[in-house]
Amino acid sequence: MAKRIGGRTVRLDKGIGVVGYGSVVGQKEGSGPLGNLFDEVVDDSKPLDGSWEKSESALQSAALTRALGRAGLNADGVDMIFAGDLLNQCIGSTFGLRSYGIPFAGLFGACSTMALSMMMAAISVESGAAQKAAAVTSSHFCTAERQFRTPLEYGGQRTPTAQWTTTAAGAVVLGVGGRVSVSDICMGKIVDLGQSDANNMGAAMAPAACDTIVSYMRDTGTSPDDYDAVFTGDLGSVGSELLLELVTAEGYTLDSKHLDCGKMIFDIERQDVHAGGSGCGCAASVLCAHILPMLESGRYKNVLFCPTGALMSTTSGQQGESVPGIAHLLHLVSG
Amino acid sequence: MAKRIGGRTVRLDKGIGVVGYGSVVGQKEGSGPLGNLFDEVVDDSKPLDGSWEKSESALQSAALTRALGRAGLNADGVDMIFAGDLLNQCIGSTFGLRSYGIPFAGLFGACSTMALSMMMAAISVESGAAQKAAAVTSSHFCTAERQFRTPLEYGGQRTPTAQWTTTAAGAVVLGVGGRVSVSDICMGKIVDLGQSDANNMGAAMAPAACDTIVSYMRDTGTSPDDYDAVFTGDLGSVGSELLLELVTAEGYTLDSKHLDCGKMIFDIERQDVHAGGSGCGCAASVLCAHILPMLESGRYKNVLFCPTGALMSTTSGQQGESVPGIAHLLHLVSG
Numbered sequence: 001m002a003k004r005i006g007g008r009t010v011r012l013d014k015g016i017g018v019v020g021y022g023s024v025v026g027q028k029e030g031s032g033p034l035g036n037l038f039d040e041v042v043d044d045s046k047p048l049d050g051s052w053e054k055s056e057s058a059l060q061s062a063a064l065t066r067a068l069g070r071a072g073l074n075a076d077g078v079d080m081i082f083a084g085d086l087l088n089q090c091i092g093s094t095f096g097l098r099s100y101g102i103p104f105a106g107l108f109g110a111c112s113t114m115a116l117s118m119m120m121a122a123i124s125v126e127s128g129a130a131q132k133a134a135a136v137t138s139s140h141f142c143t144a145e146r147q148f149r150t151p152l153e154y155g156g157q158r159t160p161t162a163q164w165t166t167t168a169a170g171a172v173v174l175g176v177g178g179r180v181s182v183s184d185i186c187m188g189k190i191v192d193l194g195q196s197d198a199n200n201m202g203a204a205m206a207p208a209a210c211d212t213i214v215s216y217m218r219d220t221g222t223s224p225d226d227y228d229a230v231f232t233g234d235l236g237s238v239g240s241e242l243l244l245e246l247v248t249a250e251g252y253t254l255d256s257k258h259l260d261c262g263k264m265i266f267d268i269e270r271q272d273v274h275a276g277g278s279g280c281g282c283a284a285s286v287l288c289a290h291i292l293p294m295l296e297s298g299r300y301k302n303v304l305f306c307p308t309g310a311l312m313s314t315t316s317g318q319q320g321e322s323v324p325g326i327a328h329l330l331h332l333v334s335g
Numbered sequence: 336m337a338k339r340i341g342g343r344t345v346r347l348d349k350g351i352g353v354v355g356y357g358s359v360v361g362q363k364e365g366s367g368p369l370g371n372l373f374d375e376v377v378d379d380s381k382p383l384d385g386s387w388e389k390s391e392s393a394l395q396s397a398a399l400t401r402a403l404g405r406a407g408l409n410a411d412g413v414d415m416i417f418a419g420d421l422l423n424q425c426i427g428s429t430f431g432l433r434s435y436g437i438p439f440a441g442l443f444g445a446c447s448t449m450a451l452s453m454m455m456a457a458i459s460v461e462s463g464a465a466q467k468a469a470a471v472t473s474s475h476f477c478t479a480e481r482q483f484r485t486p487l488e489y490g491g492q493r494t495p496t497a498q499w500t501t502t503a504a505g506a507v508v509l510g511v512g513g514r515v516s517v518s519d520i521c522m523g524k525i526v527d528l529g530q531s532d533a534n535n536m537g538a539a540m541a542p543a544a545c546d547t548i549v550s551y552m553r554d555t556g557t558s559p560d561d562y563d564a565v566f567t568g569d570l571g572s573v574g575s576e577l578l579l580e581l582v583t584a585e586g587y588t589l590d591s592k593h594l595d596c597g598k599m600i601f602d603i604e605r606q607d608v609h610a611g612g613s614g615c616g617c618a619a620s621v622l623c624a625h626i627l628p629m630l631e632s633g634r635y636k637n638v639l640f641c642p643t644g645a646l647m648s649t650t651s652g653q654q655g656e657s658v659p660g661i662a663h664l665l666h667l668v669s670g
Contacts, residue, residue, distance in 0.1 A: 002463035004414070008438055010464040051654050079339070080522055088423040089648035090443045091656075094525060098659055103343055103522035105451055106443035106646070106661075108425045116440060120455060127462035128337035129345040129520070147650075185464070187415055187438035190429060311441070313424035315482075319386050321426075324433050326441075 002126050006219025009186045016125050017178025018332075019132065020073065022066025023288035024059050025281070026141070026167030032266045037289035039066045044167050047142070053091060056140035059169035059281070060085070060096030063288070064136050067171035071132070075100040078173060079130035082117035084108050085138050085280055086165075087147065092138050102134065110309030111205075111234050112188065113137040114170060114284035115328035121174045122182045122330075131175060138169035139279025148198070148314060161200040163236045164273035166265055170284025172292075180295040183302075184331035186216040190311065192324040198317050202239020202262075202275055205308035208325030209235060210246035213306055216329050217252060224257040228300045231291060232327070233283030233307025234262030236276030261286035261307070283307035295334040302333045337461050341554025344521045351460050352513025353667075354467065355408065357401025358623035359394050360616070361476070361502030367601045372624035374401045379502050382477070388426060391475035394504035394616070395420070395431030398623070399471050402506035406467070410435040413508060414465035417452035419443050420473050420615055421500075422482065427473050437469065445644030446540075446569050447523065448472040449505060449619035450663035456509045457517045457665075466510060473504035474614025483533070483649060496535040498571045499608035501600055505619025507627075515630040518637075519666035521551040525646065527659040533652050537574020537597075537610055540643035543660030544570060545581035548641055551664050552587060559592040563635045566626060567662070568618030568642025569597030571611030596621035596642070618642035630669040637668045 003011045023038045030041030040062060048054040060083065068075065081100070084107035085092035093106060109116035117135035124130040142152055144165035150156040174182065191208040209232050217223060224230055235243055240260045247254040261283045262276035287305060294300040306329040312321065338346045358373045365376030375397060383389040395418065403410065416435070419442035420427035428441060444451035452470035459465040477487055479500035485491040509517065526543040544567050552558060559565055570578055575595045582589045596618045597611035622640060629635040641664040647656070 004463070004466070008414075013463075053650060053654065079343075084441075084443065086424075087648065088650060089421075089445065089646065091646070091648045091651045094646040094659055095651065095656065098525045098527055101524055104525050104661060105455070105522060106419075108419065108441035108443045110424065120440065123462045123464050124458055126464065127458045128339070128348075129458045129461070131339070187440060189436055190433045190439050192433055311424065311426070311429040313422065313426045315388060315423060316426045316430065319388065321430065324429055326439060 008215050009184055009219035011184050012122060012126050012182055014126050015176055015181060016122050016174055017181040018172055018292055019175045019178040020067040020071025020173035021288040021292050022063045022070060023170045023285040024062040025285050029166055029168050029265055032271060034265055034289055038285060052140055052142035056092040056138050056143050057096035060092060060136050060138045063169035063171035067173050071173040075102050078102050078132045078134050080105060080124050081134040082107055082120040083136040084113040084117060086110060086144055109326060110311055111278060111280050112307045112309030112326050112328050113280045114287060115305060115307045115330055118172055118330055119185045119328055122185060125174055132173055134171060134173045136171040137280040137284045139165050139281035140167045141165045144279060158274055159199040160274055161238045162274045163201060163234060163262060163276050163278035165279040166277045166282040168281030168285035170288040179335060180292055181333045182330055183333045186212055186329040188212045188326040188328045190324045190326055192322055194322045196322040200238060201278060201310045202236040203242055204310050204323035205325040206235055206239040206242035206246060208327040209243050209306055209308045212327040212329050214247060214250045224252055224254045227257060228303050229259050230254060230257045230304045232260045234278040235260050235308060236262045238275045295332055298334050300334060305330045305332055343550050344519050344554035346519050347457060347461050347517055349461050350511055350516060351457050351509055352516040353507055353627055354510045354513040355402040355406025355508035356623040356627050357398045357405060358505045358620040359397040360620050364501055364503050364600055367606060369600055369624055373620060387475055387477035391427040391473050391478050392431035395427060395471050395473040398504035398506035402508050406508040410437050413437050413467045413469050415440060415459050416469040417442055417455040418471040419448040421445060421479055444661060445646055446613060446615050447642045447644030447661050447663050448615045449622060450640060450642045450665055453507055453665055454520045454522060454663055457520060460509055467508055469506060469508045471506040472615040472619045474500050474616035476500045476502045479614060493609055494534040495609055496573045497609045498536060498597060498611050498613035500614040501612045501617040503616030503620035505623040514670060515627055516668045517665055518668045521547055521664040523547045523661040523663045525659045525661055527657055529657045531657040535573060536613060536645045537571040538577055539645050539658035540660040541570055541574040541577035541581060543662040544578050544641055544643045547662040547664045549582060549585045559587055559589045562592060563638050564594050565589060565592045565639045567595045569613040570595050570643060571597045573610045630667055633669050635669060640665045640667055
C-alpha cells in the first residue's frame, strides 16, 4: 500500500520501477547536445502522408515500440497505457496508439504529461489494477505551431521569451522491479499568478514548479542537497531563472541542482531556439535518453523529475484568461 | 489489493464507494424527463461574462460544490481530482477547478470521461495514494457546437443521426465506505471500425461499447441478466440500436437491460434532439441524478455504467481519419 506523507506526497511501497523506455526525436533535436543519446532520430522534413499530426502519432508509436522492446514485452503484456499530447482532443495519442489494443487512458497535462502519465501508471501497478502499465507522450513543432500560434508558412517573428516545441516522444513501461524505482509521487495543483503572455510559457509555469517542488521537500523533510539533480520539463531560460528566485524565497537553494530539459535538449544559442525547448515530448525524451540511463548506470543515485504544463488553449487566451500552470513530480531512485 | 480477473477486468478490494455526488444542468435538460432529479438547473440563456466556456467551467464548479456538500467535505478533504471535458486542452476543467487547490489530474476520454475519471479516482483510493478522490466532467451545447461544428449564429441544419450536446456536469467523490460501491472496473481499448461521419457519433462509439461490455461479461462469467441495468453514456437512438445488434452477435442478449443516458436525458421527439443527448456531462449528470440515487435507495442492486467516447478532433476529421471510439466500464453495487 502506498502511504501519504505530509499534505501531498505519496510514497509507493511495492518496488515499482522502469522496466522499459524509449525515445524518438526529430532532426533538430538529433542535432542538439543530447543527439546521440536518443534511440531514434527520424527524418521529419516532410509530413507523413501529408499530415504533421500523423507524423506526431508515428513518434508516439515508435517510442512505445522501443520501450516494449527494451522491456521484452509485446503490447498484450501491458495492462494499461496512459498517454496524452498537446493536440486538440489528444489525437496524437489516440491515432498513435490505436493499433496496439492496450486499454487506454487519455490524459491532458500539457507539457507535464510525462510525469502525470507515469504517476497514473505507477498508482495502477501499486493498486494491483495493472501488472505492467505504460506512459507515453509526444509533441511536434509543426502541429503545435499551427494549432497554438500561426500557420508554418506565415513565418511569424518569435519573441525572445518564446520556446521551441520539440519534435519528440518518450515512452516508459512500469512494473514491479527494474533498475530505476519510482519512490514517491507528488501530484500538482493548478497554480495561476495571472501571467497571460502566451509567448512566455516559462513564466506561467515556474510558480507551479516551485509549488510542487517545495511542497514535496516540506512533505519529506528533504532539501535539494539530498538529490543529484532536480529536473524541470521545459521552463526554458526565462522560467528557470524565475523558478530559482521563487524557490529561494521559500527558503531553499536549488541553484546548482536544477536542470531543465528544455535547456538541455537544444544548444540555445547555436540552434536559435530563443528561451529553449518545450512540448510534452521534451521532458519525455530527455527522461528516456538521459535521466533514466544515468540512473540505470548508477551515475545518478536519485533525482526529482518535475515537468510543468501550461493549461491554456487559444480560446482561453483570446478571452483574456491568464495561463494556469501545473507541475507533477516523481522521485526516481537508482537500484 | 485489486485483483485482475480475465483479460481486462479489475476487482477492487477495499470497499471503495461514492461518498458524495452532484449534478447541474441547463434549461433544456431541466425540461427533460429527468428534470426534477438534478441538483440544480441553471439559467443558461446567456454566456457567463460573455463566454460560454466560462459557463461550462461554472457548471463543473457547481457540480463539485454539490458533491463536496453531500460528502460533508471541504476541498482540502479531497486528495486528488480527476477531470476532463470536450474543449480543446480541457479548459472547462482547468478553469472550473482552478480555485479549489486540489491536486489535479486532467483526463481526455471524450464522452467516456466520467467513467475514466471515476476509474482513476477508485484506483488511487485502492492504492492508498488518496483517501478521498473526486471525479468531475462537463459539456456545454454552446461550447461544443462552435468548436466541433458550426458557429451558433450560423444555424446549420442537423442530420437525423446527429446528437444534441448536453449542457451538464456531474461530480463524484470516492472514498472507503459509502452506500454505493465501485466493485469492478474495465478500462476500454480504442476501437475503430472505420466510421468517419462526424454527425453520427453513436455509430462510431457502439463497437467500443460492445467490446468493453462483452469483455467484462466474459472476464466475470456474467450475463446481462445479472444486472438491473447496463447504462451506456450517449450512444443515442442510432448507436443504441447498433450496440444491441453487435452484442447479440457476440452471444449475449442485452435488449431489455440496456439504457442509454443520451436517450434518457431528453424527450427525443418533443425536444427535437434528433438521435438524443451527448457530451461528457450527459452520462455524468444522469449518473448523479438517477443512477446513484437509485442505487443508494436499493431500487437498483447492481448496474454497469459504461459511457463511450469518440476520440476525434476537427483536424483528424478534416484529414479524412475515421472516428475511434472507447468505452470504460464500472460495476456499481448498492450497499
